[in-house]
Amino acid sequence: MSPDAIAVQFLNGLAGASTLFLIAVGLSLIFGVTRIVNFAHGSFYMLGIYVAYSLVARFGGTVLGFWASLLVAALAVAVIGVVVELLLLRRIYHAPELFQLLATFAVVLIVRDATLALWGPEDLLGPRAPGLKGSVEILGRQFPQYDLALIFVGPAVLGLLWLVLTRTRFGILIRAATQDREMVGALGVNQAWLFTAVFALGAFLAAFGGALQAPREPANLGLDLVAIGEAFVVVVVGGMGSIPGAFLAAFIIAEIKAMCFAIGQTTIAGVSFSFSKLTLVVEFLVMAAVLIWRPWGLLGRPAAATRNPAEIEAPISPADARTRRFGFAVLALLIVLPAFAQAFPYTLVLSIDILIAVLFAASLHFIMGPGGMHSFGHAAYFGLGAYGAGLLVKQAGWSMETALVGAPLIAAAGALVFGWFCVRLSGVYLAMLTLAFAQIVWSVAFQWDDFTGGSNGIVGVWPAPWLSEKWAYYYLTLACAVAGVLLLWRVLLAPFGYAMRAGRDSPLRADAIGIDVFRVQWKAFMLAGLVCGVAGGLFAFSKGSISPEAIGVGRSIDGLIMVLLGGVQTLAGPVVGAGLFTWLSDLIAREFAYWRAALGLTILVLVLAFPLGVAGSVKRLFAREAA
Amino acid sequence: MTVLLKVEGLTKSFGGVRAVGNVSFEVTAGELLAMIGPNGAGKSTCFNMLNGQLAPDAGSIEFAGRQIVGLKPRAVWRLGVGRTFQITATFSSMTVRENVQVALLSHHGGLGGLWRRARDAHVDAADRLLERVGMREQGDRPCSVLAYGDLKRLELAVALANRPRLLLMDEPTAGMAPRERVALMALAAEIVRTDNIGVLFTEHDMDVVFAHANRVIVLNRGQLIAAGAPDAVRADAEVQRIYLGSRH
Structure with a gap:
């Protein structure tokens, strides 16, 4: 050099x-x-x-x-x-x-x-x-x-x-x-x-x-997401709304990247390390550092408290008899589903995808809705679970069953570390920091060829023989999804869930009645990471492989769309949203060359027609009928 | 009379502006102490230091003989200091009863629970507290639809959940109708009597102050300028000058 x-x-x-x-x-x-x-x-x-x-x-x-x-x-x-x-x-x-x-x-x-x-x-x-x-x-x-x-x-x-x-x-x-x-x-x-x-x-x-x-x-065609990712980083680092801040941040980030290229391959303490590989992630490292040190950005100002009160949300309550009956009916249908799989073999594949998505979305909803923490990087925990499962099987030689238990623990450990930083922030800044961590996980998976298989990922991650039949694996996924969702619901109705909502509704009051909001949110983050890790592990074994593509920004955004589609204010929302979104995108992707546009238009219609989300709007419809 | 709260030399500046300067006073059990003063006198700043929300620049705050400067609000609460806010702070996504239940769960150390139903916890105790502030019939209503006066009463019930020995009420009657104001302060006075706790409150409505306070302290521009029995404070020339204004 x-x-x-x-x-x-x-x-x-x-x-x-x-x-x-x-x-x-x-x-x-x-x-x-x-x-x-x-x-x-x-x-x-x-x-x-x-x-x-x-x-x-x-x-x-x-x-x-x-x-x-x-x-x-x-x-x-x-x-x-x-x-x-x-x-x-x-x-x-x-x-x-x-x-x-x-x-x-x-x-x-x-x-x-x-x-x-x-x-x-x-x-x-x-x-x-x-x-x-x-x-x-x-x-x-x-x-x-x-x-x-x-x-x-x-x-x-x-x-x-x-x-x-x-x-x-x-x-x-x-x-x-x-x-x-x-x-x-x-x-x-x-x-x-x-x-x-x-x-x-x-x-x-x-x-x-x-x-x-x-x-x-x-x-x-990939420039849009690359550009928006970089622009977000610059804006957050510089301070939201600050023009000199954007200039300063653009300068710092572009120069750090350029220097990574200039240094290139080098040896530090006997270990060969490629700095040019760091360019994919370095801006996110900078952003994470800035957000931790100066959460409002280099030249930004701490956000003034908005005078708009928080969105009004109806109290949540355990399901009534009618809803329960409906839930059991759906569950019964899901249990007998493999019987029809002979006629429609693809149904089981799609159903497994949907169930994994349900678990993913429900865990995101858990911190996003009742927790009030809008995560833009939930793919991180999905990725840690999926790669965790793959690596435990391939690198550590674990059996599929133990790997499936280990995967969520790895995801939870990741959430423990990332969450410690994230819960210190709120709003857009929290969202950006979660995104940064997800990007870091992604680029480690993408860059570390020797360990994670780089862009090819890990292949040959197959379930144990007794689960190799599609229907058997379907039942495993169904059991995990139902257990996971019920667990999260139970927690939301338990005192801990109330503590979470208390911290979201009014941090001031929560603190004034002895609630350590930081700890509560941190624990919630971990629990969400744990459940999301189950989804990741199930995903890896259902596909037989895991690659960086599956854990990118797109996955995080899919999760957001599922939760918002279903309705962030209802417990059933993420379940409905995940099912609807996975089914819709699968349907459109198979039938229609321009599936993205079709999906986009669908989302716009749904956003404009159901501002409460699908499940939320249905719930309100019934509430109006009952009134 | 036991001294509950002993404040000495409390001082806080914001960027060169001295919001509270060298303020000292005491609150004893069984008394209703009013802190009055014009807007910007430093009342809310004082309050925020008392419950740990704001760190003072100097001074000491002793609660029941224990130094509480440097403690977080939640720690101050655990020692037995309840607080209501000038702008009500309640949990809008919960019902009225659930608001109180959360405070009760917190008091009894049960908020970490992951399994049992929160809404079945401390129901009777919550209802008794709601009864006390006259909100029992509204227990099942969502907190978000309450009238402002009712929110204030709910906040009082929440603040009472840990059986505080000292209650800090920042403008407890702001935004209430006159009749409600009298009723709320009568309620506070009754709680002081029956539970033998101390109440420190700020208030703009002088009728409320002189009808209910046992003692009054007056702040102006961050300084404590008068303290004493209501009648004595009312007669104080300096206080009259501040409140009635004078040209000189």
């Missing part, structure tokens, strides 16, 4: 920081003003690259044409942003935070398939910028001119935004709304207009960041 290599990587880092800043600052602005965590922000970035690719291909021959193409691409995406805001977000500004998230995630799915339909699945690399095709020599190394230009874009945009925010009425309104949205509304400012404008500005910046990447990075 030579000084000139470091210098060039430092410049690379600066170029990366510019792009990172452009994506993140829009997300931060939108969050600051509208309090919406916009999952679709990465999609705007991705659209920016694709639209720019097409425009540059046609008009990008000249210098003027090239830069105009980038700007027009960003403007076009801003218009799409306005449409999304007007048609969707405007209806859900008063919905619970998680519903907004679900809705913007549906937009991600729809944009992804629309992009697939318009541009096809191949990676598309745009032509290089006219006038900046060459490279300059820096310290004896070649550095692309375009990247050098990119370095200046970030600070330029920061300067422009600063001017807008300090010198224009629009900017003052943005700053005011970021500080106190209710006050701005009370002062008679037209919030609807302000929100639309800020959303458009955010979408423009993200798309412009994307468009600038068109000559550097191939446009591909």
Whole structure:
């Protein structure tokens, strides 16, 4: 590692920081003003690259044409942003935070398939910028001119935004709304207009960041989630709503990544260690460290307590006779199901998937609903369970039965460690830290070739002979799922469940009557991890393998969707949601090429039609009948 | 008379602004002590230090002979200090009775239970507490639908669940109708008498203060400026100046 290599990587880092800043600052602005965590922000970035690719291909021959193409691409995406805001977000500004998230995630799915339909699945690399095709020599190394230009874009945009925010009425309104949205509304400012404008500005910046990447990075369909992950990290590290914070965080993260590349393979204390492999996870390590040390971000401010009271939730109660009868009927159906499996062999496979999903969703609901901790990284415990089972069988030579007991213990141990950090935070920050831990688990599984099998994962994780028949394994899964769900319900109706809800409803009062909220939440985290680990173990043996794909961000998000679909305020919600979601996505995925878009549209309809979730809405319907 | 709470030299500043400066007073068992003062006098800051929510910069707080500065609110509660809040803090996803049951479970060390039904725990004790504050008939109602005055009464029942020897009530009657105010303070006075506990309360309504308090202390700009029997405090020139205003 030579000084000139470091210098060039430092410049690379600066170029990366510019792009990172452009994506993140829009997300931060939108969050600051509208309090919406916009999952679709990465999609705007991705659209920016694709639209720019097409425009540059046609008009990008000249210098003027090239830069105009980038700007027009960003403007076009801003218009799409306005449409999304007007048609969707405007209806859900008063919905619970998680519903907004679900809705913007549906937009991600729809944009992804629309992009697939318009541009096809191949990676598309745009032509290089006219006038900046060459490279300059820096310290004896070649550095692309375009990247050098990119370095200046970030600070330029920061300067422009600063001017807008300090010198224009629009900017003052943005700053005011970021500080106190209710006050701005009370002062008679037209919030609807302000929100639309800020959303458009955010979408423009993200798309412009994307468009600038068109000559550097191939446009591909996975960019949306990559971009949103990085943008979240930057925004959280910098401080939600802070623009200088986003700039600082983008700089720090891009530089740390660049330095990891610069160091590359090295030997520490006799152990060879690849720093470039660390780049997948290093930003999440930074975020975890910042959240623990300064939970509101580097330049953010501790969030003021909101004056809106928490969502009103009806008291939970043990199932009445009618609900019990219904539950037993469903259980009886599930028990006789294998009898029909001859005619429909696929039914059992799907049912096993559904039962595992039920366990996964119920454990997530446990901390998310009654616990009030919105985990965005529940896949971590699923992954620890699944990999735990696989490794115990393959590396430790355990039997399947003991591995299935060991797997949840490993997941619970993970939850014990991660939970200790997570329960110190709340709201969006807690969500982001759980996401960071899940990402760390994922990248360990993905990178540690020797131990976890890297991207191939672990294969040959089969159940014991007496469970090798599908129906036998189905009964095992059914027994675990029923036991797990009943256990969680029981705990929720027990004093411990009340302590959890007490800590969520009013931490102040809980503390004032002797409840150690931190400990209660920590224990809840562990219990959820334990049950989730069972789901992970069952999953590994049902598929015969486990790979990083199965434990990625997608799994965490699936869990969120299941819980929200079913309804976070009801005990049966996660069960209904998991069943519905798994069945629906399986059905659509088999029948329909554009299944993501179909799923996205379904989610949007459900969000707009059932703001309480499916189970919650059904419950209310019955309650109204009874009244 | 046993001294329950002994506060000496209590001081707290927020970024250079001295919210409470060198305040000393005592609360004895069987008395209803009112802390009054205009907005911003430091009453709530004082309260938050007394129950451990806020760490004082200086000063000592002794409860029943024991130093409690540095203890967390939950530890202060376990020693026997109950508290109600200026803006009611209750568990909105539970019924009225369940709110009290949670406090009772906590008092009896039963909140770790993972198996038995919480709603079957301490039902009679909860109902007795609700009876005492006149909320028994509403025991099964969700806490989220209660009128504000009823929430205040529920909070009192919750605060009484661990049989406190000292009760801190931060503006117990704020937001209540006049008739309710009188009833609530009469209830507090009765609890002081029958249980021989001490009550420290802040209050803006002078009718309530002078009708019920045994003693009054007055804060202004973080300083204790008067203390004594209600009539003496009412006659105090400094207090009159603060409350009635004067130009000089």
